[in-house]
Amino acid sequence: MNRKRIKKIALYLAILILFLLAFMKANGLRFRPDALHYACERGRHYGPSDGILLRYTPDHATGRMLVVSRCGGEGFSYTMMRRSYGLFWGPAYVNGSSGGFIRCDASVKAIYSYDCDLVYGTVDDPEAFRVVVSFKPSEGSGILIDPSFDYTVEAVPDEDGFFLVENVTERLGGRYDVGAAFLPSVSASCEPPGTPASGQNVKMLPPTPYAEAFSADGTLLGTSRDR
Amino acid sequence: MRSDAWDAYLDALTREIRYRPDRAAIRREYEDHLQDAFDALREEGRSEEDALSNAVANMGDPAEAGRALNRSHSPLLGRLLWLMRIAVWLIIPAILSLVLQSSVMLIHVLFTASHGYTETDAYGALLDSVRIGETVSLDNHVLTFDEVRVYENGVYEIRYRDRIRLFDPAVDLSFALGPEQISGGDGSHPESVAFRRSGVSFYNVNQHYFCGFGRTPDRLLIDFDRSDLYKGRSFRITVDLAHAREAAVSSSVREVDR
Amino acid sequence: MYPHFVSVQYAEGRYFVIKDKGLLGGSAVLLLLSLLAEEDCYGYEIIRRIASRSDDAFQYREGTLYPVLHKMEADGLVRSYRREAENGKTRTYYAITDRGVKQLATERKEWDEFSSAVNKVVRGGAYAV
Numbered sequence: 001m002n003r004k005r006i007k008k009i010a011l012y013l014a015i016l017i018l019f020l021l022a023f024m025k026a027n028g029l030r031f032r033p034d035a036l037h038y039a040c041e042r043g044r045h046y047g048p049s050d051g052i053l054l055r056y057t058p059d060h061a062t063g064r065m066l067v068v069s070r071c072g073g074e075g076f077s078y079t080m081m082r083r084s085y086g087l088f089w090g091p092a093y094v095n096g097s098s099g100g101f102i103r104c105d106a107s108v109k110a111i112y113s114y115d116c117d118l119v120y121g122t123v124d125d126p127e128a129f130r131v132v133v134s135f136k137p138s139e140g141s142g143i144l145i146d147p148s149f150d151y152t153v154e155a156v157p158d159e160d161g162f163f164l165v166e167n168v169t170e171r172l173g174g175r176y177d178v179g180a181a182f183l184p185s186v187s188a189s190c191e192p193p194g195t196p197a198s199g200q201n202v203k204m205l206p207p208t209p210y211a212e213a214f215s216a217d218g219t220l221l222g223t224s225r226d227r
Numbered sequence: 228m229r230s231d232a233w234d235a236y237l238d239a240l241t242r243e244i245r246y247r248p249d250r251a252a253i254r255r256e257y258e259d260h261l262q263d264a265f266d267a268l269r270e271e272g273r274s275e276e277d278a279l280s281n282a283v284a285n286m287g288d289p290a291e292a293g294r295a296l297n298r299s300h301s302p303l304l305g306r307l308l309w310l311m312r313i314a315v316w317l318i319i320p321a322i323l324s325l326v327l328q329s330s331v332m333l334i335h336v337l338f339t340a341s342h343g344y345t346e347t348d349a350y351g352a353l354l355d356s357v358r359i360g361e362t363v364s365l366d367n368h369v370l371t372f373d374e375v376r377v378y379e380n381g382v383y384e385i386r387y388r389d390r391i392r393l394f395d396p397a398v399d400l401s402f403a404l405g406p407e408q409i410s411g412g413d414g415s416h417p418e419s420v421a422f423r424r425s426g427v428s429f430y431n432v433n434q435h436y437f438c439g440f441g442r443t444p445d446r447l448l449i450d451f452d453r454s455d456l457y458k459g460r461s462f463r464i465t466v467d468l469a470h471a472r473e474a475a476v477s478s479s480v481r482e483v484d485r
Numbered sequence: 486m487y488p489h490f491v492s493v494q495y496a497e498g499r500y501f502v503i504k505d506k507g508l509l510g511g512s513a514v515l516l517l518l519s520l521l522a523e524e525d526c527y528g529y530e531i532i533r534r535i536a537s538r539s540d541d542a543f544q545y546r547e548g549t550l551y552p553v554l555h556k557m558e559a560d561g562l563v564r565s566y567r568r569e570a571e572n573g574k575t576r577t578y579y580a581i582t583d584r585g586v587k588q589l590a591t592e593r594k595e596w597d598e599f600s601s602a603v604n605k606v607v608r609g610g611a612y613a614v
Binding site: 001002005006008009012013015016019023025026028030035036038039040042043044045046047048049071072074075077091101103 | 298299300301304305307308311312314315319322365366367393395396397398399400428453455456457458459460
Binding site: 240253255256257259260263267286287289291295298300 | 527528529533546547548549551552555556558559574576577
């Protein structure tokens with residue numbers, strides 16, 4: 001009822017809001033993870049991608065989130081983000097390696113995320129009933145293959161063809177660390193793994209898995225090496 | 228001056244004011260009024276006791292006045308305003324000083340640094356300058372390529388301005404021209420010699436120096452290509468250097484120390 | 486004592502409703518703004534001027550002045566400041582604002598219409614303002 005005081009309150013509020021917006025803009029913060037994901041895409045001058053497939057928070061790092069979205073049949077667009085100042089979302093790594101575009105043209109796409117210990121991907125064939133993802137090193141890679149070890153995880157794709165497997169290293173028995181030898185972390189393309197860096201621990205597994213999709217009656221529908 | 232009769236009146240009045248911080252000023256105003264009334268009565272010739280009590284009596288009911296004052300001194304607005312003041316004058320500078328990175332950016336915003344191109348004579352005499360004058364809109368960046376300068380030592384300078392659109396939703400991952408985006412007409416890529424950027428964070432002036440084109444190029448291609456990404460943006464700018472080439476041919480080309 | 490009018494209705498169906506209670510039954514804002522339009526005053530000065538100009542017709546509880554002044558300040562019609570008077574006393578002075586000047590013009594017009602209407606009813610058309 002005191003109009004003078006109301007006006008002053010409104011003015012201070014406007015200053016606060018302006019400061020907040022400038023602060024968010026300067027630090028690349030957003031309120032919602034989706035908004036940050038699309039904003040990072042635009043900052044890298046590609047996209048916008050089609051639809052968000054995954055918003056995953058790893059158990060061991062509750063302040064972080066991986067957002068993955070579909071890019072037609074061409075691959076995935078991902079952003080790794082973290083909670084900033086309790087309320088906002090910001091890019092996880094300041095140097096810019098926290099997101100980007102992963103090109104993958106196969107009918108079965110499988111990507112391993114080292115940060116989240118997670119395999120995610122899509123299958124194009126709607127008949128696909130299960131996907132088997134294998135981390136077995138290829139013959140010429142120089143990594144010792146343990147014959148007693150399974151190296152595979154399985155997943156069931158949902159109606160969009162999207163599947164994911166969490167806690168991969170644990171499922172693989174915990175004895176193997178996926179991808180540690182191939183840092184920087186989040187995996188690149190779905191090409192077959194190349195020669196690993198020299199001096200790496202032979203118990204490492206390549207970070208780029210090989211995936212096969214099967215229909216309900218067991219027919220092989222596609223692999224991650226198909227074009 | 229103080230008086231018990233006045234205190235009784237003032238206490239009864241201020242007790243009705245629900246927002247405590249306003250009580251002091253109100254009390255002072257009423258006390259001044261009582262003082263003036265007292266002085267006037269004394270001048271009329273009344274005794275001190277008479278003047279004191281009459282001054283109070285003429286005021287009327289203190290509680291009624293206090294309640295009437297309450298309508299302009301609402302505790303809700305009073306506390307809200309106090310909160311806002313604290314927020315603006317205390318919290319904002321505190322956040323700025325703690326988070327130096329963004330505070331430097333904000334201070335940058337407040338002071339406009341000079342944003343003109345600076346000349347150089349580190350690469351010999353200026354042989355020619357070719358005006359480009361093209362503007363490219365790249366999501367949140369507005370790039371204006373101004374000119375290409377050719378120097379005696381075979382160094383080429385590309386001058387462009389980079390303005391970031393503040394209201395664009397993109398998270399800024401800044402833009403910088405790299406040698407792989409520059410090529411001469413024959414497809415050769417130069418090497419980057421120096422890079423100068425001046426201005427504020429969202430509007431800066433860039434001067435990129437290149438050399439090592441192989442043969443003197445007859446045109447310069449600035450090729451930004453993200454088309455390998457999903458819906459990636461690309462742009463290409465062609466700068467015709469034909470007449471600049473004639474001038475360059477006639478001077479000797481030396482390697483430049485980096 | 487000045488009568489407290491709540492509303493007046495007459496032939497044309499217009500109402501004059503006194504908006505503010507308290508000092509002087511509602512013409513308080515008009516009186517105070519008129520005084521402050523001439524010169525900045527402090528509280529006691531205002532009381533004295535009103536009394537002297539009206540030949541003591543208006544006598545009232547002085548404590549009710551400040552609620553009206555504070556409300557006017559809250560609405561932006563006047564503003565207050567501390568100032569030292571010639572005799573060395575420091576008092577809270579009130580000054581009229583631009584908004585107050587506009588409000589004064591409005592209130593003057595309304596008063597003229599009101600008093601003219603009353604006069605027309607009470608004394609016939611010859612006394613209309």
